[in-house]
Amino acid sequence: MAEVLVLVEAANGSLKKSTLELLTAARTLGEPSAVVIGAPGTAAALKDKLAEYGAAKVYVAESEEIDAYLVAPKAEVLAQIAKDAEPAAILVASNAENKEVAARTAFKLDSGFLADAVEITAEGSAKQSIFGGAVTVTSRVAKGVPVISLRANSVSAAPAPGTAEEVSVPVSLSEGAKAAKLLERVEEAKGSRPSLQDASVIVSGGRGVGSAENFSVVENVADSIGAAVGASRAATDAGWVPHQMQVGQTGVTVSPQLYIALGISGAIQHRAGMQTSKTIVAVNKDPEAPIFELADFGVVGDLFTVAPQLAEEVAKRKG
């Protein structure tokens, strides 16, 4: 069976959920091979879980140099592995950095890159949602190895045993891959909420929230469900929350199982980033707000009474 390369992502020694989703998606195309590119010792902690989710092979490319430079080293190593393995496809999770790695890999392989797939077919074509969710296209890579980035939550991760045979890959980076040096990684976000890109539930606040202090109303709902916190552009432009939390065009595009919009009117700018969410719930004072056109369940009312009641009720049901 054809090999399908999956670029592995981990944080704090454990696999990201999106990697498990990629391994699951890869099985529709062939036999998944996990590719771990990172600092020495990264792969060891991940191997069991990779095996549990069907990795037949685990390519281990470890070097101190990988994380010392931006994007280019990963693209170089991934392309090198792909040249030898001649896989049926290369899958990465859709986020800013991976898309850059994937595109540069496709460039090196003289193939093509499909971004932000919401579905991958057995034939290797991808479904993408464009123009703020108004149009769905089916695309394929015209030549060479398809390189595809898959949006988080597009498939449900399911285990399937694999042998996870380790293949060690020597890393020797070209000078070109060392052009952009990573000096420092600064963490600003506090707390232990899930990241927006990966989260299966997101609670977002918009203009209706009114101030930075009031955002605690949104955060309380998020924490009651274990959700990530997002925001509309109105809220990030006003400086109530950091830019990283912006869902929508020019921000993050998400596709969670559940999206709860509090005080968000639902301008095209915002819809472009969340319209493919599986279930959408909205609370807004204005019954004419366009967000209600998308909502599976909507409450016309004051978010400052509805949201705290929701958080309380969720907590109560959890017991």
Added chain:
Amino acid sequence: MNIVVLMKQVPDTYAERKLNPADNTLDRDASDAVINEIDEYAIEEGLLLKEAHGGEVTILTMGPDRATESLRKALSMGADKAVHVVDDALHGSCAITTAKVLAKALATIEYDLVIAGSEATDSRLSVVPALLAEALGVPQLSGARKVQVEGSTVTIERSTDTGYDRVEGATPAVISVVEKINEPRYPSFKGIMAAKSKPVQSLSLADLGMSPDEVGLGASTTTVESFQEAPPRSAGTIVKDEGNGGVAIAEFLASKKLI
């Protein structure tokens, strides 16, 4: 410090956007065309760097004839000149081809920095700056929310999920910026008048030493096989809060097994 700012003309996000059923490409005539929003931030950053370090700002675009309107707007913000890669054969070019063409065009311009917006509102790929760095073999400094230049060293703050990465590279380099980096200026009346006489150079594929078979729909590395309007979401239940709105949502979520 000579700076080239990449600019893309895109359909207005607030208008209805369409694909052309004849070849599954963007229907550029179906809606109003504007400067891609984040590119205005890239132009602003170019102008700020020029004001601090001297040099010239050149706007580079690849696009159909009508992209000249957007070039004039960019010039009216204060850029010095523009280069327009325009050729019918470019229609339908993929991101990788676009990067190759832009790299060829850049070979005709003296530059220390290339600045782009991080994402175009039509294709939303966010990869052309990375691909351009790959094609040129120069540092990729993408996703910048802050740019600092000292001599030939460029340092950016690259926006991440949880904060930022400080990334450094030497000129020439490709930068892409996110919208939090600055507040783009509006063209002044003087700027608008001055823009009318600023030079706009057109370059064809032949001028770049490229052949039509290397670009366009035929050479695209990706193909759109089909497209369809997404089915409208089935109408949901909308209730007015009568004092139990929060409980009603919780019940809905429980019925869907979401809590």
